[in-house]
Amino acid sequence: MKAAVIVSPGSNCDRDVQVALRQSAGSDPIMHWHGDANLPDVDLIVVPGGFSYGDYLRAGALAAQSPVIREVVARANKGVPVLGICNGFQILTECGLLPGVLMRNAGLKFICRDVDLRVEAADTVFTRDYVNGQIIRIPVAHNEGNYFADDETLNRLDGENRVAFRYCSPEGEVTPAANPNGAARNIAGILNEGRNVLGMMPHPERLADAMLGGTDGRPMFDGLIEALATAA
Amino acid sequence: MRFAPGWGKHQGMKARIHITLKNGVLDPQGKATEHALGGLGFGGINDVRQGKYIELDLTESDPVKARATVEAMCQKLLANTVIENYEIDLDE
Numbered sequence: 529m530k531a532a533v534i535v536s537p538g539s540n541c542d543r544d545v546q547v548a549l550r551q552s553a554g555s556d557p558i559m560h561w562h563g564d565a566n567l568p569d570v571d572l573i574v575v576p577g578g579f580s581y582g583d584y585l586r587a588g589a590l591a592a593q594s595p596v597i598r599e600v601v602a603r604a605n606k607g608v609p610v611l612g613i614c615n616g617f618q619i620l621t622e623c624g625l626l627p628g629v630l631m632r633n634a635g636l637k638f639i640c641r642d643v644d645l646r647v648e649a650a651d652t653v654f655t656r657d658y659v660n661g662q663i664i665r666i667p668v669a670h671n672e673g674n675y676f677a678d679d680e681t682l683n684r685l686d687g688e689n690r691v692a693f694r695y696c697s698p699e700g701e702v703t704p705a706a707n708p709n710g711a712a713r714n715i716a717g718i719l720n721e722g723r724n725v726l727g728m729m730p731h732p733e734r735l736a737d738a739m740l741g742g743t744d745g746r747p748m749f750d751g752l753i754e755a756l757a758t759a760a
Numbered sequence: 761m762r763f764a765p766g767w768g769k770h771q772g773m774k775a776r777i778h779i780t781l782k783n784g785v786l787d788p789q790g791k792a793t794e795h796a797l798g799g800l801g802f803g804g805i806n807d808v809r810q811g812k813y814i815e816l817d818l819t820e821s822d823p824v825k826a827r828a829t830v831e832a833m834c835q836k837l838l839a840n841t842v843i844e845n846y847e848i849d850l851d852e
Contacts, residue, residue: 627842636789677842
């Protein structure tokens, strides 16, 4: 199983993803610079969090135009799993792999804290080690996490079961009070039509090691490694 | 002394682009600004919407071509048409 982590100027979660993948896979992912369009053949691509290009213009908008992202789009369209976390999610919406947009948090504040999430789609390579309805706790750390799309798009995401995670209360209720950023329908993560692209605002890589206070993020990396090892 | 026509004249044109949030899209920055203006005693404000202004200095001198190019720039990068509208003014 070979994975690549895309590194842009301003990425700052790339090494956390590297550590999480190393822990689950037993080998290091390729750390791939955004300016290099020659992406090696890999089984998994991760677009990590951070502040690519200083969030200039719009969060993720400039990184979405970088040479490697064109290649990431091509690979995703061929079925290669692509995981975008936080700024990575923003980049995946800006480059058109995922619908909608991440707007400024409704409360205008940068939010950095653990949140509860309900797993809504456990049938993907990313979520296979979770079960539907499971409540997991991992952190968010963002200023633009307020997911927005028109009603038609939201209905389609719901109808096709493409919402992977929703913000919820510790008991698993999806309520406005449990919504940290104003995201439409409490959406924390969504899938593309092919279910091989996942974008999510919360950071599974930040709670993938018991030493850091929790391991609810780890099943995502374990599950990916298992799924892709059997596929290869 | 005589100069050739156009001497010293800027050949290109300026594009001035206003990017605004679409109607119905929540603008928390606008709301916070509205609130602050109210706190300063400025009344009579129905709504505040915040946007972006981008100025481009173009080498193109044909307004039709310039507009088409700037339009493409807005579609591809400068605006996110899921939530934003844009308006282009060209100055010759």
